[in-house]
Amino acid sequence: MTTIGEILQNFGYGPVDEENRKALAEILLPNLDLIAEEFYEFLSRDPVMSTYFLTPAAVEHRKATIKRWLEDLLTSKYDVAFLRRMTKVGQVHVRVKLDGHLVNAAMHFIRSFCFRLIESEADGERLSSLNATFDKLLDINLDILTISYREAEMKKIFVSQRLESALLNLSERLLHGLNLVLTLGLLAMALGVVALFGQDLVQAFTGEIEHGVIKALGSLLILWMMIELLQAEIEHLKGGRFHLKIFIELAIVALIRKLFVAALDKSDPVGFGLISGGLLTLGLLLYLATRELTERTKR
Numbered sequence: 001m002t003t004i005g006e007i008l009q010n011f012g013y014g015p016v017d018e019e020n021r022k023a024l025a026e027i028l029l030p031n032l033d034l035i036a037e038e039f040y041e042f043l044s045r046d047p048v049m050s051t052y053f054l055t056p057a058a059v060e061h062r063k064a065t066i067k068r069w070l071e072d073l074l075t076s077k078y079d080v081a082f083l084r085r086m087t088k089v090g091q092v093h094v095r096v097k098l099d100g101h102l103v104n105a106a107m108h109f110i111r112s113f114c115f116r117l118i119e120s121e122a123d124g125e126r127l128s129s130l131n132a133t134f135d136k137l138l139d140i141n142l143d144i145l146t147i148s149y150r151e152a153e154m155k156k157i158f159v160s161q162r163l164e165s166a167l168l169n170l171s172e173r174l175l176h177g178l179n180l181v182l183t184l185g186l187l188a189m190a191l192g193v194v195a196l197f198g199q200d201l202v203q204a205f206t207g208e209i210e211h212g213v214i215k216a217l218g219s220l221l222i223l224w225m226m227i228e229l230l231q232a233e234i235e236h237l238k239g240g241r242f243h244l245k246i247f248i249e250l251a252i253v254a255l256i257r258k259l260f261v262a263a264l265d266k267s268d269p270v271g272f273g274l275i276s277g278g279l280l281t282l283g284l285l286l287y288l289a290t291r292e293l294t295e296r297t298k299r
């Protein structure tokens with residue numbers, strides 16, 4: 001956090017300003033009531049700002065706090081305690097949800113109104129020097145009041161960033177977990193196909209050799225596709241693209257196996273027709289998926 005020493009140095013606040021501050025106090029403090037009255041008038045003219053002071057007690061409190069603030073600005077030592085007091089004023093405005101832009105506008109009003117009072121008491125070089133110091137005092141003050149607004153904004157950004165990254169982390173982990181489940185499922189299925197292949201071989205050697213060999217051939221085809229699919233999934237887990245195409249190919253191969261068997265079993269022409277129709281649809285899907293992939297690689 002910036003110290004009061006750094007703030008004063010950044011604004012070039014020096015001994016001349018400290019002297020001018022005493023002169024400014026002599027000019028402005030006798031006018032505190034007038035300034036507080038005009039400031040309240042300024043606030044009450046605005047439809048938004050006026051809503052903050054609806055009761056006579058709130059109006060009186062407003063006048064008292066602005067007088068206390070100006071006195072503080074012109075007479076207090078600029079030290080850590082002053083910085084703390086002004087930071088608290090900023091926090092009060094943030095807490096009442098006052099738009100920071102309105103504080104800037106109000107500061108502009110105070111600046112112009114007080115300039116006129118200073119002008120009525122000084123002229124020439126003294127007036128320029130007093131005005132320059134008063135400018136600095138208000139700018140320093142506005143800077144401190146704005147710190148609270150900046151901090152409130154930063155807090156909002158920080159909270160939303162933390163929430164976003166927590167959500168991202170959670171979804172990434174969930175996605176990774178689901179991919180692992182998919183890989184395990186594929187592995188189990190591959191083992192199932194190996195078992196199917198074994199069963200087909202047994203059938204080939206013990207009973208109908210034609211049926212058994214054709215089925216075993218189909219199972220081998222499916223196993224081959226399963227290996228492709230597993231390889232694609234492992235690549236995907238390592239960060240590569242996922243290929244939907246391989247899933248369609250696997251479904252085609254499974255149907256081809258069924259078609260082989262149905263071709264041998266001539267008693268079910270409807271089943272044969274349905275399998276052929278399914279194959280045709282999957283072929284079309286594969287064609288579309290491949291075409292979309294080729295177009296994307298060209299781009």
Ligand code: HEM
Nearest residue numbers: 043049052061062065069088089092096098102103106107
């Ligand atoms: C030059 C700009 C302003 C200065 C120097 C200023 C100063 C102050 C001070 C010293 C307080 C008392 C803080 C405390 O309790 O410790 C305060 C409170 C407050 N200010 Fe301001 N203020 C300014 C602009 C505004 C504006 C534009 C509004 C809008 C209507 C506003 C509304 C309030 C409200 C609602 C409170 C809390 C209630 C109260 O103490 O009256 N202020 N302000």
